[in-house]
Amino acid sequence: MDLARSGVRVRIVTNSLVATDEKSVHIGYSKHRVDLLRAGVQLLELKPDARTIVQRAGEIGRGAKAGLHAKTYAVDGRVIFVGSFDMDPRSALLNTEMGLVIDSVSMATQLSERVDQAYPASAYRVSLAEDGGLRWEDGTGKMYNADPGSGWLKRAFIRIGTWLPIEWLL
16 A cells, blocks of 8 residues: 555555455455555456356356455566465465566566456456445446445345454455
C-alpha cells in the first residue's frame, strides 16, 4: 500500500467471490479491499464467466471451479515474478512455495497489457462508493453494491469470517 500511496501504479487482479474456489482466502483478501483502494491500489476481480477460466475448467475436470491461482507480478516494466508464493505468513512459514524471476521487458509489457485488457471483458473494477462502501462495475454500465453474483448467505459467511482471528492461517 505504501507504494501506491507514493504514486507508484499498483494493480491487483484476483478472483471475485463467485469466481473463487477458496472462500477462506477470499475472507483474508476482503478485509483489506477498502484500505487498498484508499491507498490508491486499482482492484480488478475476475468474473465467473471469464472466457479463459471457463475454457480451463474443462481441462481441470467436470464440475471444477477454475480461478486465478498463479501469483504474477511485474516490476518497473522490466521484471516479472511467476510462482505460487502468496505475500502472507502461511506462504512464508508453512507452505513449500516456488517461483521464477524473469528479467524481460517484453514479458513485463505483455503482462501489463493483459491486465489493462482484463476490464471489462474478464473482470469487475472495484472502487469506493460515495458512502465509503465498495462498488463493482462490470463494464456495461451496471454497478453492484455487493459482490456480484453472490447471495446473501455466501456474503454473510465471508463477513463472519473477517471477524475471526484466522488471518495468520490464510
